[in-house]
Amino acid sequence: MLAVLSVLTLAIIGVVFFVVPPAEGLGYYVRIAFFHIPVAWVSVLAFLVSAFYGAKYLKEPKRHYDRLSANSAGLGLVFVILATLSGAVFSKLTWGAYWNWDPRQTTIFVLLLIYGAYLTLRAAMPDEKRRARVSAVYALLSFLTVPFLVFIIPRLYFSLHPSPVLNAGGHIDMDPVMLWTLLAALVDMTGIYCYFLKRYVKKAEDGKEGEAIHE
Amino acid sequence: MNASVWAGTKLVLLKEFRQGMRFKASWAAMLMFALTTLSCVSLALQGAALSPKLAAALLWVILFFASMVGADRVFLDEEAAGTLLALRVYGGSQPVLFGKMLYTYLVLLAMGLFILPLFLMLLAGNVAEPSLLVLTTALGLLGVAAAGTLVAALTIGSAVHGGLFSILMLPVILPVFLPAISLTAGALGGEAGSFSYLGGLALYDMILMVGASLLFDYLWYEE
Numbered sequence: 001m002l003a004v005l006s007v008l009t010l011a012i013i014g015v016v017f018f019v020v021p022p023a024e025g026l027g028y029y030v031r032i033a034f035f036h037i038p039v040a041w042v043s044v045l046a047f048l049v050s051a052f053y054g055a056k057y058l059k060e061p062k063r064h065y066d067r068l069s070a071n072s073a074g075l076g077l078v079f080v081i082l083a084t085l086s087g088a089v090f091s092k093l094t095w096g097a098y099w100n101w102d103p104r105q106t107t108i109f110v111l112l113l114i115y116g117a118y119l120t121l122r123a124a125m126p127d128e129k130r131r132a133r134v135s136a137v138y139a140l141l142s143f144l145t146v147p148f149l150v151f152i153i154p155r156l157y158f159s160l161h162p163s164p165v166l167n168a169g170g171h172i173d174m175d176p177v178m179l180w181t182l183l184a185a186l187v188d189m190t191g192i193y194c195y196f197l198k199r200y201v202k203k204a205e206d207g208k209e210g211e212a213i214h215e
Numbered sequence: 216m217n218a219s220v221w222a223g224t225k226l227v228l229l230k231e232f233r234q235g236m237r238f239k240a241s242w243a244a245m246l247m248f249a250l251t252t253l254s255c256v257s258l259a260l261q262g263a264a265l266s267p268k269l270a271a272a273l274l275w276v277i278l279f280f281a282s283m284v285g286a287d288r289v290f291l292d293e294e295a296a297g298t299l300l301a302l303r304v305y306g307g308s309q310p311v312l313f314g315k316m317l318y319t320y321l322v323l324l325a326m327g328l329f330i331l332p333l334f335l336m337l338l339a340g341n342v343a344e345p346s347l348l349v350l351t352t353a354l355g356l357l358g359v360a361a362a363g364t365l366v367a368a369l370t371i372g373s374a375v376h377g378g379l380f381s382i383l384m385l386p387v388i389l390p391v392f393l394p395a396i397s398l399t400a401g402a403l404g405g406e407a408g409s410f411s412y413l414g415g416l417a418l419y420d421m422i423l424m425v426g427a428s429l430l431f432d433y434l435w436y437e438e
Contacts, residue, residue: 121369126374134434137430141362141365148419156397
């Protein structure tokens with residue numbers, strides 16, 4: 001799996017730098033998007049996975065589910081930091097400021113807060129069973145806020161963020177080369193996330209707990 | 216809510232009041248904290264005029280952090296006094312949750328009632344729509360009480376207490392915080408906020424209460 005992911009990653013980097021044409025209005029800055037969109041997608045996905053396995057743990061308290069939930073959140077934190085930083089750089093280059101509480105910046109920041117709170121809670125709980133249970137409950141509780149924030153934040157803050165690839169009109173306004181490269185980058189980044197999640201959970205189960213993000 | 220849950224809830228509420236009268240520290244600390252932050256802001260501003268939006272944001276920052284000082288005690292006091300186990304044995308999860316939630320809400324309302332007039336005197340001046348201000352504060356604090364009771368139960372048994380509660384609360388309470396600020400700014404004479412926010416606030420309060428009710432069982436009954 002690692003070999004396939006490495007080849008795919010190198011191929012995507014090559015295509016992004018040598019084949020993808022500059023975008024209208026953004027120029028070569030568009031290259032950041034091929035990194036930024038996939039990491040932002042994975043940071044949301046990792047949260048969903050963490051909440052999903054939290055719910056599974058509450059139904060059936062198996063340590064395996066807790067490890068999946070915890071390690072997914074640990075990885076999610078790394079991805080959400082990457083998404084925030086790459087977004088801030090893109091924002092500086094195109095809008096002139098690193099941070100202006102754009103709706104999407106706000107949403108990703110809330111996700112960062114949720115991951116931070118979840119991992120702090122885990123770190124503060126010495127008892128293993130209680131830690132698993134409490135963090136599963138917290139993942140599900142914070143999951144309740146997401147639909148509300150998605151609804152409220154865009155009404156409160158003005159947005160400069162480029163509209164999503166699949167916009168409200170339902171049609172795709174993108175050069176086909178860019179679109180396919182972006183799709184490949186999304187698949188690649190999801191693969192990288194799955195690879196590390198499996199690896200960390202396996203390490204935790206083999207007893208090499210020091211090497212896993214969360215045992 | 217069926218009859219036995221309601222009866223249990225009333226008993227837990229009564230117990231909380233008795234305990235609150237005996238140990239005045241937790242609610243007294245909350246009131247004093249609210250007063251301290253308010254006077255701190257007021258002294259620092261030295262009577263400078265505030266725009267409604269800024270005044271609304273300051274009010275909710277004061278209300279949020281003051282609630283954090285009081286609401287996190289709701290299970291910690293029991294843990295410290297060693298009465299948590301007895302409550303676990305004799306109290307069902309739902310009466311304990313709703314009894315404590317109702318008590319927290321009443322204490323928060325009292326804090327709101329104490330701090331709002333002072334806030335208006337010291338910082339905001341006149342209010343364009345008093346009823347909107349009162350309704351927003353009541354709905355906002357209900358959300359804080361609902362989420363706060365569950366989050367307080369999460370922190371039982373944690374090795375760190377200072378700060379953990381506020382860290383856990385902020386992401387959960389943001390859907391209350393943001394529309395409440397916007398509505399309060401409208402009530403203080405700023406740009407009129409959309410009234411649909413009031414409905415949204417009430418809906419989110421309901422969701423928090425239902426969510427807390429569903430999730431609390433997993434925390435209360437441990438095998």
